[in-house]
Amino acid sequence: MEHMTSIAQLLCLSVEEELQKAENLSEVEQEIRRQMIEAGRQALATYLQKQRPKYPAVTTKCPHCGQEAGYVRLRAAKLHTMLGVVRYERPYYPVSYTHLTLPTKRIV
Numbered sequence: 001m002e003h004m005t006s007i008a009q010l011l012c013l014s015v016e017e018e019l020q021k022a023e024n025l026s027e028v029e030q031e032i033r034r035q036m037i038e039a040g041r042q043a044l045a046t047y048l049q050k051q052r053p054k055y056p057a058v059t060t061k062c063p064h065c066g067q068e069a070g071y072v073r074l075r076a077a078k079l080h081t082m083l084g085v086v087r088y089e090r091p092y093y094p095v096s097y098t099h100l101t102l103p104t105k106r107i108v
């Protein structure tokens, strides 16, 4: 929980900086909420980027049809989450012209 105390202190500083002089408590609450959601969205994007293997496997087996798929490149991905739109990159393995697959160790 020490991390949460540090995060809360940083959040307080950021809210104070953003609001300069708040008119009322509701305004402060709304700004805290806005910044918490943004921090969560950025944390989720960072988490997803960290899950990406540094060196993607050369091939992977498609869980749908069993065919081997070769790694082509990293590809931009966009997720609509509870925290907003999160963008990250993930390995791209086209199986054929009809579909693609992702490595089997994945969370999204």
Ligand SMILES: [Zn+2]
Pocket (backbone or CB within 6 Å): 062, 063, 064, 065, 066, 067, 095, 099, 101
């Ligand atoms: Zn397939």
